[in-house]
Each structure stands twice: as structure tokens, then as C-alpha cells.
Amino acid sequence: MSVSVLGAGAFGTALAIAIARSGTPVTLWARDPGDMAETRENTRRLPGFAFPDALTVTDDLDAALSDIVLIAVPMQKLAGFLTDHANKLSGRTLVATCKGIDLTTGEGPAEIIERTCPNATSALLSGPSFAVDVAAGLPTALTIAAADPEPLQTALSGSNLRLYRATDMTGVEIGGAMKNVIAIACGLAIGAGLGESARAALMTRGFAEMNRFAVARGAEPDTLQGLSGFGDLSLTCTSEKSRNYAYGLHLGRGEVQPEGVTIEGQATAKAVSIAAQNAKIDMPITDMVVAVMAGHITINEASDLLLARPLKEE
Numbered sequence: 001m002s003v004s005v006l007g008a009g010a011f012g013t014a015l016a017i018a019i020a021r022s023g024t025p026v027t028l029w030a031r032d033p034g035d036m037a038e039t040r041e042n043t044r045r046l047p048g049f050a051f052p053d054a055l056t057v058t059d060d061l062d063a064a065l066s067d068i069v070l071i072a073v074p075m076q077k078l079a080g081f082l083t084d085h086a087n088k089l090s091g092r093t094l095v096a097t098c099k100g101i102d103l104t105t106g107e108g109p110a111e112i113i114e115r116t117c118p119n120a121t122s123a124l125l126s127g128p129s130f131a132v133d134v135a136a137g138l139p140t141a142l143t144i145a146a147a148d149p150e151p152l153q154t155a156l157s158g159s160n161l162r163l164y165r166a167t168d169m170t171g172v173e174i175g176g177a178m179k180n181v182i183a184i185a186c187g188l189a190i191g192a193g194l195g196e197s198a199r200a201a202l203m204t205r206g207f208a209e210m211n212r213f214a215v216a217r218g219a220e221p222d223t224l225q226g227l228s229g230f231g232d233l234s235l236t237c238t239s240e241k242s243r244n245y246a247y248g249l250h251l252g253r254g255e256v257q258p259e260g261v262t263i264e265g266q267a268t269a270k271a272v273s274i275a276a277q278n279a280k281i282d283m284p285i286t287d288m289v290v291a292v293m294a295g296h297i298t299i300n301e302a303s304d305l306l307l308a309r310p311l312k313e314e
């Protein structure tokens with residue numbers, strides 16, 4: 001058994017390192033590998049983690065493809081990437097590792113795989129895991145979701161990477177997508193000095209919002225209580241290692257944002273807000289995140305609007 005990872009960002013590189021460390025041959029494909037093959041390190045996206053011997057780097061997609069293909073490009077690039085390479089990817093098992101909703105189509109990663117590569121088997125890998133933790137070999141638990149997830153669970157689990165299996169692809173993809181939106185809201189609240197109690201309220205009511213959206217899209221009611229939901233929400237809303245939380249924090253403090261950082265919650269918040277409005281699903285925190293990011297309201301105005309909503313049963 002061998003594994004390919006397409007996309008050599010921080011997370012693709014970390015997964016390739018973790019899987020190769022257990023002895024499984026892994027090919028990491030990058031559109032621009034730079035000097036990774038020679039230095040045996042991804043100095044640009046994940047510095048400080050040496051590649052195990054079982055990891056090979058290439059920019060030749062034909063040479064990279066193997067039994068299981070993890071796709072680690074950012075969410076808003078996924079549809080274009082799969083469309084460009086659909087012929088080569090057809091018939092394979094494609095595991096999306098990105099988190100988000102496509103702004104153009106409103107689709108999640110599994111839906112995009114199924115549309116662009118209808119002869120492939122689609123799967124999702126999601127849950128709480130910072131790339132640096134995975135690469136360092138720290139204990140991590142993730143969800144692998146597919147129609148038949150057990151072979152993937154066995155193939156990809158390792159001594160420090162423990163995969164739980166699930167079949168509710170809709171729930172898993174929405175949990176992974178939406179936790180980034182709520183993490184931005186939490187960063188905004190902490191950055192603007194609204195306090196940790198406000199963050200706990202946003203996490204809890206944000207979780208309710210995530211569940212409402214997921215169930216309306218056909219997810220099972222319990223799925224978001226797992227790693228790709230509550231698990232990832234807890235991690236992302238409380239750590240400055242999260243790019244989504246850190247983005248909110250910078251914005252809340254009125255600081256300049258670093259450039260070139262992948263912040264999946266930005267586009268996903270807009271995509272979810274549009275989809276929710278069309279489906280008449282109440283998503284007040286997501287809507288506020290969109291309005292604050294667009295500069296239509298301040299964080300304090302967003303807070304006032306949320307607090308002034310009609311009192312309701314929890």
C-alpha cells in the first residue's frame with residue numbers, strides 16, 4: 001500500500017511526514033517543490049521537520065499517483081484542481097483534507113469530488129490537528145469519513161495519528177468548514193476586548209448554528225459532537241496557532257493582517273451565509289462575521305446586535 005499527498009502546504013506536508021514515519025511509502029506532490037527533495041524539509045510551509053526516508057517529493061503528477069490520494073490544496077482551489085486533473089484522478093480513492101465551502105458553488109469538498117471526478121471514491125479527513133503537531137508526532141485524533149471508511153482508517157492510522165471512522169460525509173464536511181467561521185468570531189471578540197465569557201458564548205451558540213446548518217443540509221444530528229465539529233471547534237477557537245482565530249484576533253485589535261496566509265473561514269463564512277439565507281436558516285453569528293469582515297459594522301455593533309436578538313429558549 002502506498003499513499004500520495006497532492007499539495008505541499010503545511011498540512012499536506014505534515015500528513016506526508018506522519019504517514020511516512022510509520023514506514024508507508026508516501027509521495028508528496030507539489031506544483032513547485034523548490035529544494036524540498038534535496039533539503040528533505042519544506043522550509044517554506046513547514047520548516048523544522050525532516051522528511052522520513054519513506055517520503056518522496058515530486059512535481060510529476062503521473063508519478064505521484066498511488067492507491068490512496070490525499071488532496072491538501074486549499075478549499076477555494078479544490079474544484080479547479082480536480083477539474084484540471086480529473087482524467088488522472090478518475091477511479092482512485094480521493095481523500096479531501098481541506099475545510100470549507102466553495103464560494104462559487106456552495107459545495108463542500110466531498111460534493112466537489114463527486115461532481116468533478118464521478119468515477120473516484122470520495123472521502124474526507126477532518127478534525128482537530130495543527131500541522132505542526134501532526135509533523136512533530138504529537139498525539140492526534142481525526143475523523144475519516146467515507147461510504148466505506150474502514151480500509152482507509154486502517155491504512156492511514158499510525159501510532160500517534162488515531163483515526164475514527166464515520167459515514168456521514170455531510171456532517172463531517174460541515175463541521176470542519178464551520179468551525180473556522182466561529183473561530184474568526186471568537187478571535188474578533190477576544191481581539192476587541194469583549195472577554196473570555198463572550199468567547200464561550202460564541203463557541204456554544206456557534207456550535208448550535210453549525211448543527212442547525214448541518215442538519216438542514218442532511219447531516220445526522222450527532223455527527224458534529226465528534227472530532228470534526230466539537231473537537232475542531234474547541235481547538236480552533238482557543239489557540240493562536242489557528243490562522244482563522246489569529247485573523248479574527250488581528251482584525252479585532254485593528255492590526256495589519258499578514259499576507260499570503262490560508263484563512264479558510266473568510267470565503268466559507270460568505271458561502272454559508274448565502275446558503276443559509278436561501279434556505280431560511282438562522283445563522284446570526286456567521287452573518288455578523290461576514291458583516292464585520294466586509295467593514296459594514298464594527299465588532300461592538302455586531303455584539304450589540306447579537307445581544308438585542310429576541311430572548312429565546314436554549
Ligand SMILES: NC(=O)C1=CN([C@@H]2O[C@H](COP(=O)(O)OP(=O)(O)OC[C@H]3O[C@@H](n4cnc5c(N)ncnc54)[C@H](OP(=O)(O)O)[C@@H]3O)[C@@H](O)[C@H]2O)C=CC1
Nearest residue numbers: 007008009010011012073074075077098099129130131262
Ligand atoms: N495547517 C493546518 O494546521 C491544517 C490545515 N488544514 C486544511 O488543509 C488545507 C490546506 O491548508 P494548509 O496546508 O495549511 O495551507 P498552506 O497555505 O500551508 O498551503 C497551501 C498549499 O496548496 C498549494 N496550492 C494552492 N493552490 C494550488 C493549486 N491550484 N494546485 C496545486 N497546489 C496548490 C500551495 O502551493 P504553493 O506552495 O505552490 O503556493 C500550498 O503548498 C486547508 O483547507 C486547511 O483548512 C486542516 C488541518 C490542519
Ligand SMILES: O=C(CO)COP(=O)(O)O
Nearest residue numbers: 127128129130242243244
Ligand atoms: O484546521 C485546523 C486545526 O484543526 C487549522 O486551523 P487554521 O486553518 O485556523 O490554522
